[in-house]
Amino acid sequence: MAMQSQAEQYSNTCTPVPVKGDQDEQMRIGEMAAEFGVTLRTLRFYEDRGLISPMRDGATRLYTRRDRARLRLVLLGRKVGFSLREVKKLLDLYDPHGTNIRQMRVALDKSERQLARLRQQRAALDDAIDELSGLTENIRSELEARLAVRTAD
Amino acid sequence: MAMQSQAEQYSNTCTPVPVKGDQDEQMRIGEMAAEFGVTLRTLRFYEDRGLISPMRDGATRLYTRRDRARLRLVLLGRKVGFSLREVKKLLDLYDPHGTNIRQMRVALDKSERQLARLRQQRAALDDAIDELSGLTENIRSELEARLAVRTAD
DNA sequence: GTTGAAAATTACGTTTACGTAAGCGTCGTA
C-alpha cells in the first residue's frame, strides 16, 4: 500500500485493470493521461495529428507499451522545442525493419539545428534579462529619489 | 554624401522632407518604419491597439518626437517580453502632469515579476539545452557505431 | 433499472502579432 503507484490508485477507484496482468499492459486514456501528466484532450489531439495511434476496443482507445514509448518521445521533443509537426516528421521516418541510419542522420541534423536555435534564444533571453534588470534598477532608484523629495517637502 | 542616413536616402527618393527643419521633425510612416526597423503594418497595428497615436495630415500619419519616444518604449517592452497589452497598460498610466510615482511603482512591480518569469524561462531553456545536447551526443555515437558495423561487413 | 464515472465525437474558441492581399486615393515628376 505504501508504494502504490498513481496509476494503480486510479484503476482501483472503480475500474479493475483491463484483465490484470494482460499481455501488453494496455491502458485506457484516463490512466495514460495520469501517467504522463497530460490531459485527455492532449492525447486525442496527438492522435488526430498522427503522433500516436492506439488500438480500439470498440470506441475506447487502448494504449500499449509502444504507444507509451511514442508519447515519451513526443513529449521529449516538445520539451526541447520541436513543434509537433517536426516531431511527427522524425517519428514517421522510423522503420522497424531497417537500420534507421537515414533517420538517425536526419535526427542528428535536426537536433543540431534546434540546439543552435535554443542557444540563440538563450542569448536573446540573457540580453532581455540584462536589459530588464538594468531598467528595474533605474526605476527603483528613480522612485526612491522622488520619494525622498516628497519626504523633504 | 558619405554619412547620409537611411532616412535621408529614403526621403530623397522622391518626397522632400516635410518642410526640412520643421518644428517637430515630423515624419511619415515610411521613414518611421525605416528608422525603427519595423514594417508599416506594425506601426498601423500598434496604432490600432492604442500604443501610438500619430497626428494626421488628411489621411497621412505624421509622427513626432513624442511618438518616437513612445515607440521606443513599446519596442523595449516587447524586447523584454511584455505583451503589447501589458505595455499599453503601463504607458497608459503615464501622467504628464503628475509625479508618476504610482506609475513607477506599478512599473517596478511588473518589471520584477517579468524578470522572474524570464529567469524561469531561462532555467527551462537551459534544461532543454542540456537534454538536447545529451540526446544529440547519443545519436551521434550510436550512428557512428552503426556505421562502423556496416563498414565491417 | 438507474445512476455515476469514464470515454467518445463534433466543432467552435483562444492567444499574439502581425502577414498579405485587394482595391483605391494622392502627389510629384517626366
Next chain:
DNA sequence: TACGACGCTTACGTAAACGTAATTTTCAAC
C-alpha cells in the same frame, strides 16, 4: 497626363496546441 512611389482602409489568414462546451455512448455496480 500617365506612371511610379507612397499611403490608406478593410478584412481574412496564420501558426501552435490545446481549452471548452455540448451532447451522446458505454459499462460496471448497486
